[in-house]
Amino acid sequence: MEKILVSACLIGRRVRFDGRAKTVEDEILDRWRAERRLVVHCPEVAGGLPVPRPPAEIEAASGATAVLTGNARIRTPQGADVTTFFLAGAHAALDTARQHGVRIAILKESSPSCGVHRVYDGSFTGATTSGPGVTARLLLDNGIAVFTESELPEAVAHLQALEASPEQNGL
Numbered sequence: 001m002e003k004i005l006v007s008a009c010l011i012g013r014r015v016r017f018d019g020r021a022k023t024v025e026d027e028i029l030d031r032w033r034a035e036r037r038l039v040v041h042c043p044e045v046a047g048g049l050p051v052p053r054p055p056a057e058i059e060a061a062s063g064a065t066a067v068l069t070g071n072a073r074i075r076t077p078q079g080a081d082v083t084t085f086f087l088a089g090a091h092a093a094l095d096t097a098r099q100h101g102v103r104i105a106i107l108k109e110s111s112p113s114c115g116v117h118r119v120y121d122g123s124f125t126g127a128t129t130s131g132p133g134v135t136a137r138l139l140l141d142n143g144i145a146v147f148t149e150s151e152l153p154e155a156v157a158h159l160q161a162l163e164a165s166p167e168q169n170g171l
C-alpha cells in the first residue's frame with residue numbers, strides 16, 4: 001500500500017512557528033489515516049527548530065534551489081540565519097519518505113519548507129511569490145509528487161494511478 005507523507009500541522013499537530021496547528025478536516029485525509037497510509041512529518045521540527053519559533057522566510061528573489069545549493073539563506077525578521085535547520089529538515093523529510101517508500105506528499109502551502117506552489121517572499125509582509133519551499137523542492141527533485149492541502153482530489157487521482165501501475169503491482 002502506498003504511504004503518503006503529510007505535513008504534521010495539517011493533521012492537528014501543534015508544530016507551526018506560532019505553536020498552532022493548521023488542521024484540515026477532509027474525508028480524504030480521514031480515509032488515508034484509517035488505512036494507515038499517513039507518514040506524519042514536520043521538517044522544521046525534525047531539523048531542530050523549537051515550537052514556538054520566530055517566523056522565517058527565504059530571502060527575497062531567491063528560490064528553494066538556491067537555498068539547497070548554498071546560494072541563498074532563510075532568515076527570521078531579525079535577520080538570524082536559520083538555513084541550516086531548514087536544510088536539515090528537508091533532508092530528514094526525504095530520509096523519512098525513503099524509509100517508507102513514499103511517492104506522494106501532501107504539504108502545507110506557502111511555508112518556506114512545505115510550500116508547493118508559493119512561498120512567502122522574504123518581506124515578512126504576508127506577500128508570496130511563486131516556487132516551492134525547500135522540503136518540497138528536495139522531494140520533487142527526488143521523484144516524489146507533492147500536492148497542497150487544497151489538492152487532495154488530485155492527490156487521490158495520482159495515488160490511484162500509482163497503485164494501478166505495473167511497477168506497483170509487480171507485473
Ligand code: SF4
Nearest residue numbers: 007008009042108114
Ligand atoms: Fe507545517 Fe511544514 Fe511548517 Fe512543519 S514545516 S509547521 S509541517 S508547514
